[in-house]
Amino acid sequence: MALIITDECINCDVCEPECPNQAISQGEEIYEINPDLCTECVGHYDTPQCVEVCPVSCIIVDPNRVEDHEQLIEKYRFLTTGANRAPQG
Template sequence: MALLITDDCINCDMCLPECPNTAIFEGEKYYEIDPDRCTECVGFYDHPTCKAVCPIDCIIQHPEHSESTDELLIKFKSLNIV
């Protein structure tokens, strides 16, 4: 699954530098996550780093982007072709 930042976001900037896929960006009102780039850190870390640093716990599973770990790994490989 991709992750989603809810409108509870306070724009603290903690998540932005944590994303290894550069999926997080500044939206009009708060930070957003590009579901096409989000791998929930699969391929990089054991857990999503953005969720770990969020001080208000406003990052959730995206209800419209359900992906298995295998699918996230395939996405990771396609985004990080060397």
């Protein structure tokens, strides 16, 4: 599953540098997570680092982007090895 940042975001800037996949960027009003780059830190850490550092708990699982652990691993491998095929999901 990819994560999303809700409207409760206070633009504190702590999540963006924590993302190992560079999936987080400043949007028009709040930070946003690119679901094609978000692996919930699978392959890097045991827990999503953005969630760990968020002071207002505004980062949640995106119910519209359901991916299981294996799909997240596949996405991680694709992102880190530059594989020629896109992840399934």
